Amino acid sequence: MIAYIIRRTLYAIPILIGVNLLTFVLFFVVNSPDDIARAHLGVKHVTQDAIEKWKAERGYDKPLIINERAAGVEKITGTIFFEKSLALFAFEFGRSDDGRSIGQEISTRMWPSLAIAVPTLIIGIGVAVSFALLLAFFRGSYIDLWGVVICIIMMSVSGLFYIIGGQYLVGKLWHLVPISGYDVGVHGFKFIVLPVVIGVIGGLGAGIRLYRTFFLEELGKDYVRTARAKGLSESRVLFTHVLKNAMIPILTGVVVILPTLFMGSLILESFFGIPGLGSYTIDAIQAQDFAVVRAMVFLGSVLYILGLLLTDISYTLVDPRVRLA
């Protein structure tokens, strides 16, 4: 098990190097530091001096890969590739274009993101599994049929509709919660409720339908017939036998997104004015702040790889047949 985790971690290194090289090419070769500076300073009436100054302030004045002018190790370390790209491996994200530390921003902004994402995920799974079990229990009946129809309608409606509709109804018409904003502690609760509810509703249709097919697949298996032949009640067959087996695909599907949760939701956070990492990324994209976008792309990759590793480990916990070696 330990050996497996170490090996998987080693496998992750070439993937991360690939991600790193790719972002380096995209952010510094395809789009040169001069282009970035011009984009920020404005295309017209920009002197070369202003550009050089802007680059020097942010450390973009160095050569890309090899520094001919420096001596010794500096040849390598005094470059954009080393300072900006390789530094990501040490989680040194540097400073954003407006001069603030990106690492600092991430560590403060992840909490609002988590405050939204974690309840959304947990409540979402709970509700989706319950409804899916209900539909599986009444499989083939009208309850099942109409349940699936409603799921498909819910999947077909755009997420933006739930957000805007929810804000309009609950926030503007009924004045139950503020339309947007964020606060810490107990006072933050009223800001969190609506985005969480909308996040849950938005994912419900797809979730119920997916979990229902997991349950139905398990219900067709031989061991279910054995359980019935023992004289167990249908609810016991469903809850102990079917649920336990169906939890394997459900859980592994969830674990893989677990680490990426604190990256937040891009859309939800922007619409509700939550100062999380999702809105941070959106703002950075709008402001053409490549330093932030680059940091978030790299962080996202690391977390996704971590998620895949956790998925494989979680298999061993829920499925006695799986042993990692």
Added chain:
Amino acid sequence: MKPLLSIKNLSTWFETSQGRLRAVDDISLDIAPGEVFALLGESGSGKSLTALSLMRLLPGTARSRGEIWLHDEDLLRLPEIRMREVRGGRVAMIFQEPMTSLNPVLSVGTQIGEALRAHRGLKGKHAERRAVALLDAVGIAEPQRRIHDYPHQFSGGMKQRVMIAIALAGEPELLIADEPTTALDVTIQAQILELLRTLQKERNMAILLITHDLGVVSQMADRVAVMYAGEVVELASRAQFLSAPRHPYSQKLFDSLPGRAQRGKSLAVIRGMVPPLTQTFSGCRFAPRCDLAWQTCRDVTPALLAAEGGGKVRCHLYDANYSVMRPAAPPARLSACNVQAGAAVGPAAPGMRAGADEVLLKVTGLKVHFPIRKGLFKRKVGEVRAVDGVSLALRAGRTLALVGESGSGKTTVGKSILRLLPITSGDVHYGAVDLDSLRGGALRAQRGALQIIFQDPHSSMNPRMMIADIVAEGMIAQGMGGDERARLARIDRLLEQVGLSPDVKYRYPHEFSGGQRQRVCIARALAVNPRIIICDEPTSALDVSVQAQILNLLKRLQDELGLAYLFITHNFAVVEYLAHDVAVMHQGRIVEHGGAEQVLSNPQHDYTRRLLSAVPKIAHHA
């Protein structure tokens, strides 16, 4: 004696798009306390659905009618909550597939415990103690420790023992065993049947044994009911049934068994197929396939009447009112007439028939090892010696049977000869060609000479390809068969040769029965003019009567085309019937090798003797 279970006029049907499918049609049976009652039939006869009807475990779309009396309660009229007490309590059931019939994520102790809790009200320590005792009773060593194990930690035979332990938990009066040994090896089958016998005697428990295997019937049953097309056609004691089966269908079942007595002859086959059960029948359901039928059989539906000497039979031959009307000389039919001798395919390749005694395939010291990798860097820490030094020789026009139990490495031998698996060491020569040295194009060109037929005709064809494309694919890959038109003509001839109509070539595999699919697979193999066909358990997924057809076909093709067969099988009856030479495999090695007659009648190796003694003998009249 008052019967334990009495089935009266039970019918089970499905509503399908083709109309009502009567899977079980008006059957009546009595099972006495403590007896072993066998329900014998081929696939589609309705025997499993009869059992599921008893347990009320039918799939949702099925409906049942009739009466099923367990003592003085009609199971079909019990409310579901009372039926649950019967299921697993008074009537328990075990299934064909022990591999999938246990829940993979619950320990066996938990799974036995559920039944103990539901029917004996036992919980916690008491339940555990009882579960250990049950595991012990079904012959699982160290039950105290094994009770916490999960199903995947048990072998197939052990899983079936666990299934039996679960079934015994409720102390049933009747155990329904649905093909309990079909998925198991012959030595394991013998052990499980022995166990069922012992438990049945100890507990005076009745067993309803559902099987397609005459050998199992002969070893286990007190009484037998034969099912055909949803009906019971014969009811007899074992002695009566084995010595003189009455119904023409029962007789045919015995006649289509391969064995030593049939060597060199064609096996009897039942022509045609089981009729679709969506139709309304007039007359006897077996009449279209019966050699003894006359007009009355097609007009008048026979009743299940008491026969002389006990038992019942559904046949006009035994009904004095009708048998007198039978024409004196019944139109004699050749039982093998449905296998039309098709035209030989094309001119044989030059030199193809040369030298009947020529050694076509010579395997020397073949080893196939699979590495076991472990640790941080997946270093090789050991190997599985699937095949460990196998030598054999196959001559033109002869059949070499490679016999062994599952896991003995026999299929690996077949696949590695075809280079479908990499060879670790050893030498495989086809004529003068060293097959292991071939690469790329040379290997592909050589593939025409050696072909394979797989066990499961259902999954060995691409379901999205038409029969014509399946048969043509090999020819195209080998660049043979000429242009499109010539190829189509050749496909027609191949299909005729395997006993199919050329019209089938634009149909898809799912439209065929198992036997027909296996014929298509044989046509596909023949398409590239092979000299050797590796037959990997080609009949073990098929019914006995269909098996006879396929064996006849393989035998005829061998005579016509001089094919050599490497026949991989675990079925000794097939070996006795077909093989010229036999090699017995055990744990990756050949433990005994020789002429079929010599190995089978005078086995030298212990393992061969053990295998042979485990084969259920059918004490038939011959």
